[in-house]
Amino acid sequence: MSNRSEISAARRWVLKVGSALLTDDGRGLDRGMITALAQQIAALRGAGNEVVLVSSGAVAAGVVRLGWQSRPTALHELQAAAAVGQSELVQSYEDAFKTHGLTTAQVLLGHDDVSARDRYLNARGTLNTLLQLGVLPIVNENDTVVTDEIRFGDNDTLAALVANLVDADALVLLTDQDGLFDANPRENPNATLIATADVGDSALDAAAGEGGVLGRGGMVTKLRAARLAARSGTETVIAGGRHTNVLAAIADGDNIGTWLRTGRQPQTARKQWLAGLLQVQGHIELDAGAVKVLRESGRSLLPVGVVNVKGNFSRGDLVSLTDSKGNEVARGLVNYPADEARRIAGRASGDIEPLLGYGGDPEMIHRDNLVLA
Numbered sequence: 164m165s166n167r168s169e170i171s172a173a174r175r176w177v178l179k180v181g182s183a184l185l186t187d188d189g190r191g192l193d194r195g196m197i198t199a200l201a202q203q204i205a206a207l208r209g210a211g212n213e214v215v216l217v218s219s220g221a222v223a224a225g226v227v228r229l230g231w232q233s234r235p236t237a238l239h240e241l242q243a244a245a246a247v248g249q250s251e252l253v254q255s256y257e258d259a260f261k262t263h264g265l266t267t268a269q270v271l272l273g274h275d276d277v278s279a280r281d282r283y284l285n286a287r288g289t290l291n292t293l294l295q296l297g298v299l300p301i302v303n304e305n306d307t308v309v310t311d312e313i314r315f316g317d318n319d320t321l322a323a324l325v326a327n328l329v330d331a332d333a334l335v336l337l338t339d340q341d342g343l344f345d346a347n348p349r350e351n352p353n354a355t356l357i358a359t360a361d362v363g364d365s366a367l368d369a370a371a372g373e374g375g376v377l378g379r380g381g382m383v384t385k386l387r388a389a390r391l392a393a394r395s396g397t398e399t400v401i402a403g404g405r406h407t408n409v410l411a412a413i414a415d416g417d418n419i420g421t422w423l424r425t426g427r428q429p430q431t432a433r434k435q436w437l438a439g440l441l442q443v444q445g446h447i448e449l450d451a452g453a454v455k456v457l458r459e460s461g462r463s464l465l466p467v468g469v470v471n472v473k474g475n476f477s478r479g480d481l482v483s484l485t486d487s488k489g490n491e492v493a494r495g496l497v498n499y500p501a502d503e504a505r506r507i508a509g510r511a512s513g514d515i516e517p518l519l520g521y522g523g524d525p526e527m528i529h530r531d532n533l534v535l536a
């Protein structure tokens with residue numbers, strides 16, 4: 164019987180595989196692990212789930228391919244190794260998933276892609292489209308172009324931001340340990356596994372330590388990632404990737420690894436997160452019909468319901484939606500910059516392409532990106 168109904172109910176998964184697991188003791192990519200992962204992910208998909216894979220391993224693969232003895236520290240050398248290793252990494256996955264009839268897509272993201280508002284919507288749109296097409300997105304940090312200051316640095320954080328981006332139900336962080344222990348098991352042989360905890364429990368901070376030689380963040384970044392993911396209602400499980408069929412066990416809600424509970428309704432959590440994300444950059448006045456639809460049926464805002472556009476905002480900015488008297492009805496992330504929003508205001512969605520010269524989103528603001536006042 165499932166102990167973890169919040170996990171077994173999950174349908175949209177972000178799965179992160181760390182360098183510690185994927186690289187064969189620093190001797191390049193562990194092909195056996197990639198084959199096993201592909202088989203398990205294919206099974207998860209076959210059971211009706213959607214999966215985004217966030218995979219590390221580019222630097223470790225590149226270091227071996229270049230014949231270097233150890234991981235370099237200079238940024239440009241790390242970037243060169245990532246560029247070499249990333250092609251090997253995605254090629255290995257593509258080969259492994261092909262045998263299960265799955266198509267993969269390489270998605271390289273930088274910090275701006277998940278924090279700048281316009282790129283946030285673009286990355287979200289692309290990932291959602293890939294999922295709708297049945298493609299398996301394989302995400303990594305865009306290591307070759309990012310600079311020191313803006314690097315995620317570890318893929319735990321990237322995976323959590325991707326979970327926010329696609330509204331994942333569950334985030335699974337697979338690593339070389341069986342989960343989060345009450346102390347670092349490398350240093351303390353008596354450490355015991357924490358099976359379940361509230362993600363916000365501050366006692367966890369004392370338990371989580373740094374990572375090994377291969378990975379970067381250790382449990383510190385995994386805990387932080389779980390907290391980031393929880394902001395949009397995503398549940399996190401940290402588990403050992405070397406167990407046979409670990410993904411099936413997690414998806415069945417079995418008591419494996421560490422479950423970090425969010426304890427909040429996903430939809431509420433996501434909307435609170437959105438609301439706290441940004442400053443309001445402009446105002447959009449709605450007609451009475453649009454106000455009613457938003458309030459009563461929770462639908463998206465279409466351009467046809469827009470009467471007036473104030474301010475100079477960009478795509479992805481947070482705007483305030485008001486009725487004719489200026490009362491705030493809702494807030495949301497707008498799909499069009501102010502000048503284009505003015506041009507399509509009051510018009511049917513079918514007019515967007517002829518008016519703007521490109522086929523943008525049919526909604527002015529999608530309901531997933533709207534929070535009622």
Ligand SMILES: Nc1ncnc2c1ncn2[C@@H]1O[C@H](COP(=O)(O)OP(=O)(O)O)[C@@H](O)[C@H]1O
Binds near residue numbers: 347
């Ligand atoms: N409390 C803890 N429980 C489990 N592992 C811990 C803990 N504290 C630190 N660690 C370390 O975190 C490592 C996993 O993180 P990391 O090396 O970054 O791997 P990955 O590449 O999978 O992200 C483990 O090998 C372990 O040494």
Ligand SMILES: N[C@@H](CCC(=O)OP(=O)(O)O)C(=O)O
Binds near residue numbers: 219221
């Ligand atoms: N983007 C890097 C991953 C960084 C990294 O090592 O992350 P992690 O394994 O999560 O600690 C790579 O592909 O090598």
